[in-house]
Amino acid sequence: MTIKHVAADAGVSLQTVSRVINKEPNVRPEMMARVQASIQKLGYVPSIAAQRMGGSRSYLILALNDRERTIADWRNRQGTDWVDQMLLGGMLKCAEHGYRLIVELVDTHSDHIERELLAAIAALQPDGVILTPPHSGNPIIIRLLDAQGIRFARIGSLQEGPGFTLIMDDERAARLATEHLLALGHRRIGFIAGPAEYELSGWRVTGWRAAMAAAGVADEALLATGDFSHASGRAAAIGLLALPDPPTAIIASNDQMTLATLDLMRERGLSVPGDLSLVSFDDTPIARLAHPPLTAVMQPIADVASRAVELIIGDYAGEPTPAMPVVVPAGLQLRQSTAAPATRT
Amino acid sequence: MTIKHVAADAGVSLQTVSRVINKEPNVRPEMMARVQASIQKLGYVPSIAAQRMGGSRSYLILALNDRERTIADWRNRQGTDWVDQMLLGGMLKCAEHGYRLIVELVDTHSDHIERELLAAIAALQPDGVILTPPHSGNPIIIRLLDAQGIRFARIGSLQEGPGFTLIMDDERAARLATEHLLALGHRRIGFIAGPAEYELSGWRVTGWRAAMAAAGVADEALLATGDFSHASGRAAAIGLLALPDPPTAIIASNDQMTLATLDLMRERGLSVPGDLSLVSFDDTPIARLAHPPLTAVMQPIADVASRAVELIIGDYAGEPTPAMPVVVPAGLQLRQSTAAPATRT
């Protein structure tokens, strides 16, 4: 079934069929109806390879993820569902417009990152690329994509430069989380930050700092840093709890580090939220399956991915570009890991 | 960068470059080296769209999943990582061979399933399709793929017919699980089966039945059925526990139903494994994050997906086809939800 069959069946030229397929103007309604009837009847669907060859779009969008971290998450099976949420939001939005989303893994730290990316682009010739952290802040990738003239969306990066930028308002989310704890009566609220490699690590710290300062209880000693791993979260928690005036609540920058803190408390025979309130970031399945279920900042990954696809596709239709960055609000999911602090003696 | 540039740079014809790319014979080693040097130098990567247009492969493999169930899993965020494991095994294996894996969602119950599938095939012209349950047992899909002459692998189906078939040895796994409980001293072992729509539901029951019969403790009253949902698992568990001679252990056919049973026990103030031993199926993240962590049958989804890709790609190279079905062993992961039964008074 090719465009030729349709043209023959409808008694028109190839070009007219092509125009109908691509919703181009300058086709009489009756012609259009006739062509569409033939398309329907013959079950014709254009080959994207041929469309691509003809100089049109490839209807392919690449979702670029960090290879090492993604594979580690898949192997660990700890419930990290970043990729699933990307697919939920991105793939479904793609499907609405006849696009496909292809997940591609690329090494961030590799020196041949350019080769890898160029190879993927040359092979697939995607119409757009979605960058996730830490790729979204990688100047090499950004420059390369820009030079190639490929539209791309950067999720979780505010770095200046070309491409659509989308963030989940981490700063505000961190402030909300902190204010929630302050409202419960906490004054010593520790914060376990993520690695500096991720821009959002800084935003989250900023939000916490702002809320603490506003409440007049700021103390940089309450800030620790991890690298998103369980082990690093544990180490950070140990440090915070060893302070002369330890926190009564801790916010950790992802679920793994929060869980590490929870495990540590359990080991020490202490209770959450009795002895320590805990707020997590990301709200992957692990947060709701923990005991107690964790109060957590929900990352609207599916929404952001969906918006990213819209931006990439919408651009083609000549739609106006919204102001950057596009901010998708993150919410605080209250669960059972937060409570008023125990009264000190 | 096209094949032309390479040909010009190497001082050979297009055809020779093409031969080198496709590892065809009849190219002198020195020619080959020269061409490869040019390819390397220019960073040339063939366009898969053009390759496809030229009558060659598309280097695309479709992973067909059930739309409704997959989207529900993504939205629920309960840690079901079937798609991730498919990607882990399938996508990485694809990457090794220059292929891409595209996840495609299709309605099983839809009457326009043929239209959906044909559209995807016409658009992408994939070199192969991987079918997962319940698609893998769907005669309409199987017939259609066969008629289209597309290679396909069916995971989790033993139904006769064309295509490669792969199973995870559910029957043996169920037997192992049952024998584990028997060895612990259990005699009343309940089984919550999955819906008949999934062939593997039956295999699991068969394994349990065989082990129970071999031990001389078979009792069909101990068999209940659910539909893989939490609610159905709960209902099934309630039924089993209400028996005159209730089970001291229950095996449920997936993690959701096992967790429902665990929740039920907790509600009733009973302990696992103290009052009831529990064995789960699938071993998604939820199983290891439960309290207590669940002894579970691990589904080697990544391995199976990897094998499926190998079969599809390998076939092209003229490799001999292994005997069907390809059986990938499933193991039993021992955790803390199983123990010897409490002694009856």
Add this chain to the structure above:
DNA sequence: GTGAAAGCGCTAACAA
């Protein structure tokens, strides 16, 4: 062992 030709299914630029 190598090269020249034709054609895959589609779209862009042009002409009518």
Add this chain to the structure above:
DNA sequence: TTGTTAGCGCTTTCAC
């Protein structure tokens, strides 16, 4: 508004 022509980058004939 419609049809015609050329060409996208590659692989397949088929000659040499």
